[in-house]
Amino acid sequence: MQQQALVARQFGTTASAYLTSTVHAQGADLAALRQIAATLTGSARRPVVLDLGCGAGHASFAVAPVAQSVTAFDLSPEMLAVVAGAARERGLEQIITQQGNVASLPFADASFCMVMTRFSAHHWLDVPAALREVRRVLKPGGVFVVIDITAPESPLHDTTLQAVELLRDGSHVRDYRASEWLRMLDDAGFMGERVSDWKLPMQFDDWTARMRTPVERVTAIRSLLRSAPAETRAYFSVQDDDSFTIDSTLLKASIR
16 A cells, blocks of 8 residues: 555544544643744734644644634545534634645645644655645745654664554654754755754553554554663653653744
8 A cells, every 4th residue: 555545544544533632632832833823923914824734633723713824734534524623613714624745735835924744744755845845835934843753863762663653553654853854954945943842641552542553563562662672661761551752842944
């Protein structure tokens, strides 16, 4: 199965679970997104925002109150249906949905004041291509915000994280290191900064149930975590029930 089709299928069948997921629905990073969007409010109009890989729409919901419009963009039609329904229930008429691929955005040049992506880019097949598209559709003076799981700089811990992620979700491509993000942003013509980092707790049973991970893969993940080197288990704060923490990072960029 091609990667794009795999991503669409994986998240199409789990769309509703992501709407109610505490990990995705809460977090100081959502308040940070709204604050960034609010700073782009000019004297005449509120910002026009694009949410790439919107998932169940939590980032879109966060910035909508301070935005002129938010385009929730995703590969999965089922995810977009969840976003549209939740937006209606919340009275967020400024949210519109659009299906498509981040590496080929169906928007005109310089269309958005702010482009954001939250917990999505680790599924993108070609991040450099997506970043070039972001630069194209971003207005001069606009802001690009990336929030994602980030891999440790240590190769030992990095390898464990990627293996666990792939076993849990076959659509996983890579959790990039923060240093990789800064390099990719620079290569795409952005000036990027690493704004904040935090540990995100993952409750093991919820984490695997949300993606409907097959039993044999759940067993493999538990085995991998339990047999990992002591320093790796300590880095990810692996608990007796195999719950753990992963690194998350917010990066902010502007066109160079």
